[in-house]
Amino acid sequence: MVKAIRIHEFGGPEVLKWEDVEIGEPKEGEIRVKNKAIGLNFIDVYFRKGVYKASTIPFTPGVEAAGVVTAVGPGLTDRKVGDVVAYAGNPMGSYAEEQILPADRVVPLPPSLDPIVAASVISKGMTAHMLVVRCFKVEPGHTVLVQAAAGGVGSLLCQWANALGATVIGTVSTTEKAAQAKEDGCHHVIMYKDEDFVSRVNEITSGKGVDVVYDSVGKDTFQGSLECLKPRGYMVSFGQSSGMTDPIPLTALAAKSLFLTRASIFSYTATRDELLEAAGEVFANIGSGVLRVRVNHKYPLSQAAQAHEDVESRKTSGSVVLIPDAINEHVECAPDWIIRFHIDPLSDPYYFAVDIRTKFSQCSFLAVDLKEAPSINDNTPTWKAMRDTGATEFSWALDSGGLPLKALFSIRMGNGKQFQVANNVIPVGWQPGASYPSSLLYH
Numbered sequence: 001m002v003k004a005i006r007i008h009e010f011g012g013p014e015v016l017k018w019e020d021v022e023i024g025e026p027k028e029g030e031i032r033v034k035n036k037a038i039g040l041n042f043i044d045v046y047f048r049k050g051v052y053k054a055s056t057i058p059f060t061p062g063v064e065a066a067g068v069v070t071a072v073g074p075g076l077t078d079r080k081v082g083d084v085v086a087y088a089g090n091p092m093g094s095y096a097e098e099q100i101l102p103a104d105r106v107v108p109l110p111p112s113l114d115p116i117v118a119a120s121v122i123s124k125g126m127t128a129h130m131l132v133v134r135c136f137k138v139e140p141g142h143t144v145l146v147q148a149a150a151g152g153v154g155s156l157l158c159q160w161a162n163a164l165g166a167t168v169i170g171t172v173s174t175t176e177k178a179a180q181a182k183e184d185g186c187h188h189v190i191m192y193k194d195e196d197f198v199s200r201v202n203e204i205t206s207g208k209g210v211d212v213v214y215d216s217v218g219k220d221t222f223q224g225s226l227e228c229l230k231p232r233g234y235m236v237s238f239g240q241s242s243g244m245t246d247p248i249p250l251t252a253l254a255a256k257s258l259f260l261t262r263a264s265i266f267s268y269t270a271t272r273d274e275l276l277e278a279a280g281e282v283f284a285n286i287g288s289g290v291l292r293v294r295v296n297h298k299y300p301l302s303q304a305a306q307a308h309e310d311v312e313s314r315k316t317s318g319s320v321v322l323i324p325d326a327i328n329e330h331v332e333c334a335p336d337w338i339i340r341f342h343i344d345p346l347s348d349p350y351y352f353a354v355d356i357r358t359k360f361s362q363c364s365f366l367a368v369d370l371k372e373a374p375s376i377n378d379n380t381p382t383w384k385a386m387r388d389t390g391a392t393e394f395s396w397a398l399d400s401g402g403l404p405l406k407a408l409f410s411i412r413m414g415n416g417k418q419f420q421v422a423n424n425v426i427p428v429g430w431q432p433g434a435s436y437p438s439s440l441l442y443h
C-alpha cells in the first residue's frame, strides 16, 4: 500500500482525498517509481473539476514527477533500480508516494539536477519548448505576448523567448508577479486586471501588433489576444485558466489572415524521440543558465487541496511542487544542519514550510505548527511584517523584545506524525538578527 491523493467525485479542492492505494508490481515494459517530488499543473485542476474527463473514477491526478526507480518489470534492460528519472504527461497518477509507469515515458535525470527542480520543470519546460520552438519559432526581432507571465509555464516561457532574442511583453495580476516577470526577461509588463492590455500592446508596438501571442488564460483574454496580433500573426492558445474560450467563427481570423493553433504537449511529445529531445533541451537550458526554475511553493503531498486552492485563486507564481510526506520519515537530526524557514505568507498562517539543508544537499521538507511555538504567533511583529510584504523567507530573527530568545517548538511532519526533536531549545542568548547558528537544534 502507498499513500496517494484520490478523486471519487468532481468538485473543489475538498474532493482531493488522502488514501491508501494498492499499486502492485510493474509488468512488462513498466517500472515502479518512488516519487521525490510531484509537479502541480493547472491541468490537475481541470481533471479535478471534470472539465477534462479522467478515463476512470476514482483516480489519482497528476502528470509530472521525479523520483527513484524501485522495481523494474520483466524483460526490461534499459532501466534499473536506483535510476533517478522524471516523467511528464500520460499516464495520470503522480499525486502518489509511488507509481507504476511505462518505462518509455520516463527520462533519466542529469545527476546535477535536483529531483525537486526536475519535478517543477519537466512538464512546464517541455511546454515552453513546444511553444517557442515548435508552434511558432521565436527568433531575434520578434515581439511576443505572454499571458500569465509569472505562472509556472509563463516564467519559463518569458526566459526562453528572451534568450532567443525576442522582445517580450508579459501580463500579470499583481505587482509582485510583475517584478518576477521583469526578472524573467519581460521587457514590458502589463497589469491586465488594471489596464486594458490590448491598448497597452498597441502603444508598446506603436500600433504594429505582436508576432505571436501565447495565451493560457483562455476565456478572459482570448479575444483581446487576437486583437494584439499583427497581420499574419500566430495565435497560440494552450490553456484556459480563466475558463473555456468562447467559440469563434473562422472569419474572425480573416481580416488579418491570422494563424491559430490550440497546442497540447501530449501531441508534441508522443514519440520517445520527441520526448527525449524536448526534455534534453529543457535540461540543457537549465544547465547553461538560460532557464532559472522558480520552485516558489512546496506543499506536503497530503495537503494537495491547499495547493490547489492557492493555485486557483492566483496566489502562486512560478512552479508549485508537492513533496511526498513519507520522505520526511527519513529525516534525522544531525548537529550540522542549518535551518531556513520559508514562509508562504498566503497560506494558512499556522503552517509554513521548513527547508532543511545538510552541508551536502537539500534533504527534506517539513511543516511546522506555529501553534506549538508560544513565542511565534500572529502578533509577533516580524512574522506580521513578513506576511504584509509577501516575502517568502523568514530569517528566524524574531523580535523577543530585547530578551534572550528561548522557544520550544516541535516540528510536525506533513502526515501529522510528530517529529520529536530532543532538547529542542533555541540557544539562549542568541540575538535577534544574528546569522543562523550552524547548530540551531541541540541534542
Ligand SMILES: NC(=O)c1ccc[n+]([C@@H]2O[C@H](COP(=O)([O-])OP(=O)(O)OC[C@H]3O[C@@H](n4cnc5c(N)ncnc54)[C@H](OP(=O)(O)O)[C@@H]3O)[C@@H](O)[C@H]2O)c1
Pocket: 040, 041, 042, 043, 123, 124, 127, 148, 149, 150, 151, 152, 153, 154, 171, 172, 173, 174, 177, 216, 217, 220, 238, 239, 240, 241, 242, 243, 263, 264, 265, 266, 311, 312, 313, 314, 315, 316, 317, 318
Ligand atoms: N497545452 C499544454 O500542453 C499545456 C501544458 C502545460 C500547461 N498548460 C496550461 O498553461 C497554463 C499555465 O499552467 P501552470 O500550471 O503553469 O499554471 P500557472 O500559470 O502557474 O497558474 C495559472 C495562472 O493563470 C493566471 N490566471 C488568469 N486568470 C485566472 C483565473 N481566472 N483563475 C486562475 N488563474 C488565472 C494567473 O496568473 P495572474 O495572477 O498573473 O493572472 C495564474 O497564476 C494553464 O492554463 C495550463 O492548463 C497547457
